[in-house]
Amino acid sequence: xxxxxxxxxxxxxxxxxxxLAKDKFSVCWSIYVGWMPWEYGDSSGIVKKWADKYDIExxxxxxxxxxxxxxxxxxxxxxxxxxxxxDALTIPAASFVDSTALIVGDFSNGNDGIVLKDKxxxxxxxxxxxxxxxxxxxHYLLARGLDSIGLTERDVNVVNTSDADLVAxxxxxxxxxxxxxxxxxxxxxxxxxxxxxxxxxxxxGEIIDLLVVNAQTLKxxxxxxKALVGAWYxxxxxxSADQNALSHMxxxxxxxxxxxxxxxxxxxxxxxxKEAVEFTQxxxxxxxxxYVAEFSFKHGLLGDGAPDAGFIxxxxxxxxxxNPQNIKLRFDPSFMEMAVNNSL
Numbered sequence: 001x002x003x004x005x006x007x008x009x010x011x012x013x014x015x016x017x018x019x020l021a022k023d024k025f026s027v028c029w030s031i032y033v034g035w036m037p038w039e040y041g042d043s044s045g046i047v048k049k050w051a052d053k054y055d056i057e058x059x060x061x062x063x064x065x066x067x068x069x070x071x072x073x074x075x076x077x078x079x080x081x082x083x084x085x086x087d088a089l090t091i092p093a094a095s096f097v098d099s100t101a102l103i104v105g106d107f108s109n110g111n112d113g114i115v116l117k118d119k120x121x122x123x124x125x126x127x128x129x130x131x132x133x134x135x136x137x138x139h140y141l142l143a144r145g146l147d148s149i150g151l152t153e154r155d156v157n158v159v160n161t162s163d164a165d166l167v168a169x170x171x172x173x174x175x176x177x178x179x180x181x182x183x184x185x186x187x188x189x190x191x192x193x194x195x196x197x198x199x200x201x202x203x204x205g206e207i208i209d210l211l212v213v214n215a216q217t218l219k220x221x222x223x224x225x226k227a228l229v230g231a232w233y234x235x236x237x238x239x240s241a242d243q244n245a246l247s248h249m250x251x252x253x254x255x256x257x258x259x260x261x262x263x264x265x266x267x268x269x270x271x272x273x274k275e276a277v278e279f280t281q282x283x284x285x286x287x288x289x290x291y292v293a294e295f296s297f298k299h300g301l302l303g304d305g306a307p308d309a310g311f312i313x314x315x316x317x318x319x320x321x322x323n324p325q326n327i328k329l330r331f332d333p334s335f336m337e338m339a340v341n342n343s344l
Contacts, residue, residue, distance in 0.1 A: 031064075115180075128176050166180050273340045
């Protein structure tokens, strides 16, 4: 009997160990200028090269619907997913999925904007109907824009509109203003009646594009973090030096090289790991996440049980924003620091 119990315990420990240690992982991404490098990394074999280095497999999957990609990550269908800092807080973190921002890839520096029809000044937005993807970073940008001129959302009428419908909606007579991101933004700006009156360059460093990984998975499998970060910065080197790589990303995102380069011009890409680490370690990140948490709480995005904007803890190198007993979003630059030190 004692032998059977011992054998059972050993088998249980083996099974438990196998459950924790994985060798196959999946990453999902959606089309956006700052996330096209993952498509290139997959098709060029760079991701596989780094996965092989750590004896793991990484499946890189495109999801056509951005929010759906985050929902699938949150439900456990993927180990990692591309998303913005706000969406990382309001979807997985608010759903109690402990998540780590493994790679801080860039921030929007004009890629998100407010467009008015037949008007050229943000102050003329008062009383307008604004079409946007409600509760997205576009909604956050609108709130920050309104705040900059002493207005609030009570001064406009927000209409929830799918990103797939925004370009067509703008061409209709009823739509007088939209808030969206590239490449949709650049398409709308081509309309003769369109004037971009506020964009993310007015709030630099606040709309951040990330690769987010399940924190528990990363803790149990640091080789995943090393492989993803190693692959990312090799891709960044290619982007910096090889126009063919940019042409590939442009085509994969549905534009040409000039169009993709125009999008890059309004994106602050962190091509070097050192830049990303410095940005992540800056106290400005904590300030930004406080803004984001307050907006999210005001709009009910932190969950029905959230008593205040600090309900969810956000860990940054300069300190914790919110509840340190309920940390569900972590900005951890340690893997990017390995890239800086060439220790991957």
